[in-house]
Amino acid sequence: MQPRRQPPPAPLPAGQRPGARLLALLLLLALQGAAAAAPAGSWRPEDPGRPQDAGLSRGLLQQAARAALHFLNFRAGSPSALRVLAAVQEGRAWINPKGGCKVDLVFSTERYNSESLITEGEEHLGKCSARVFFKNQKPRPAINVTCTRFLEKQKRQQEDYLLYKQMKQLKLPLDVVSIPDSHGHINPSLRPIWDLAFLGSSYVMWEKTTQFLHYYLAQLTSVKQWKTDDDEIDFDYIVLLHEFSTQEIIPCRIHLVWYPGKPLKVKYHCQELQTPEEASGTEEGRAVAPTELNHF
Template sequence: MQPRRQPSPAPPPPPPPPALRPGAPLLALLLLLSLRGAAAVPEEPGQSQDAGPSRGLLQQAARAALHFFNFRAGSPSALRVLAAVQEGRAWVNPKEGCKVDLVFSTERYKAEEGEEGLGKCSARVFFKNQKPRPAINVTCTRLFEKKKQQQEDYLLYKQMKRLKAPLDGVSIPDSHGHIDPSLRPVWDLAFLGSSYVMWEKTTQSLHYYLAQLTGVKQWKTDDDEIDFDYTVLLHEFSTQEIIPCRIHLVWYPGKQLKVKYHCQELQTPEASGTEEGSAVAPTKLSNF
């Protein structure tokens, strides 16, 4: 009879892992965060990125940027309107407001038939918690040659200089939405000056459109500038209010536009402002 075999001894347990050095868990965490990329971190403390900003917010930012661009360009021939928003993102700071970066396409405001005038703009717009006058930085590609733009501006300038009698009592456009060709220069210049007013009054939820020009009076001056007063009706889309504004405008082709205005608010206190030369901050007026 063979002797009984003894079972083999169990293998020794694996050695314990080496102890982590002090601070190793923190280093590992920092490495993981760095691999995720800087885009996951808000640009500034207190801001959170909106994963999907609404179409309405992007369009609001684009409209505000165009009001500002039109005013700063100071050229009735360079006026633009929004075509479409291509892309955008937003950051929200509950204490400060909403910052929007976006890219959008534009078209010429008075595009001629058959003209291909689609341009592209990029902008950063900062809405300050429902306060008016958003801060804007906008850059746009040129729609047509600068020389052509200067020629069109000078042609409009000569047409305005020939304007003699005040146009009080007229409505541009008329009740059928038609603008007489002879009055088109007046409307374009009024639209240019109104761009400043609409930018100043825009908030994150309120936007404006020039509905009608109801009166114009041009002043004789000792220099070559166009100097005239006009009254417009601004349509505020969120409240559907029609707001009358008196605007004083001084313009000469190639020079910075000068604007003063006074609006009669229907539900809020009256507002007024001014913009001259390269100044940025408006100065409140006690009267017009």
Template sequence: MQPRRPPAPALLLSLWLLLSLAVRAAAREHPDVPARPPAAAGLPRGILQLAARAALHFFNFRAGSPSALRVLAGVQEGRAWVDPQEGCEVNLVFSTERYNSEEEPSWVTSKLLLQEAEERLGKCSARVFFKNQKPRPAINVTCTGLTEKMKRQERDYLLYKQVKQLKSPLDIVSIPDSHGHIDPSLRPIWDLAFLGSSYVMWEKTTQFLHYYLAQLTSVKQLKTDNDGIDFDFTVLLHEFSTQEIIPCRIHLFWYPSKPLKVQYHCQELQSPEEASGMEEASAMAPTELSNF
């Protein structure tokens, strides 16, 4: 019996090439396996927090309800990938809390305080896609732990009545004032400004730039032929990366449980399509929001 010959070098090389091709094919078909590590190059610092805030700007605008406003509490988990040709995709889970939750409305009785405290926290999952060097990220967000719809509508209507009872014309220099204080009677105006600004901040956000409402500098209530609230106001947006303060004039039309309409123009050196916009959204958007 003759001894077994070792495989020829050419055969070993062919087997190695076939194995390499198989591994690469599996990596393309199953992108989550370790064979394809997340691309870290080009990811800005704090991308998960930036993506969560962008998702909340979008969520707040699409909700169209001052009583549904949420702010970021913390990011629980997330992953991000960079495609040099397309942009950056972020999948994440984060917690939220009700905006101005420390200031309970006057109509909340003491026996509801515990329930109110439980409503402050929520949880969201989101997919955020930042196009390369382009604003207005594509967002799909789902949130749970929100205030019940009937309670939210009740609060919105009470806020609506409070705004309608304000004397016109409004003479407002700045909200908050120089000491950072917001008069309780002006809180509804600030909340509506925050609501309208959410759309502007979402539209202007990129993977490197994100914004927050710093101050409301002027408000003009307009007369309308219907029952809605029509405001022209100017806000100052704080851009965190550059530390610039950007003034934006916003026109908002709002009525409880009806579509929110926003038009704006920001004073900055950029192309006109990025500096201004117009949008309308419904408070009922089941494809992007849950529990609404």
């Protein structure tokens, strides 16, 4: 007796076929993978302030490093200690749309006036670690920064005093049209003026920097040095600041008072469509104490 033949199974509905189930599973895995690789600007309400992959926010790390260097240069108050960014080594960013953006990073620097360097490789480099807090679209980020391998204090004081003597010996009134000139050249006799202008402008650029706005000193267009009864260098100058994201050129009038080893004094006013609080300011080198970092 032959066994009874079983009827063929009924076909599954289209939504339950193995191919459709496999497709649904693959789609779910793809979505999970995309969520895990979300860019550094992403933020989820259930996990506010979550650290993001620094490799996906390289521009943000660069912006934080530049802001930290503006602040560092101003706070040092020394034309001989001016630094510029060499490279960002590592960093992490915490993004919170309601509070702002906090960045921890490590970066290397080099001396600003490369013409005065003896080429000895990394002897003229320094490493810095910083925490920078951008308050959404507001300027003047709060910054804590520490650096190693600075120029030795004694040598820095010697270079600053030499620059100070050069400034004191300049003939008044100064007849300066533009530094650098139309060919990008800075006359060595005018280098002290440019370095001091860069030092004072560092404060202005730090105050105006936001998470998305980056400023660079493009040109010094006017200088007026004042005779004083004391030993301080006291002069007014006009600079052109280049803002990279908007490509705007912003003229700023800056008044600077400086003496080697003393806090830098800066007042300024920039010509642009901003509120008066954002367009002008005054500060002394030791008066800056960022307090917003713990409020993230």
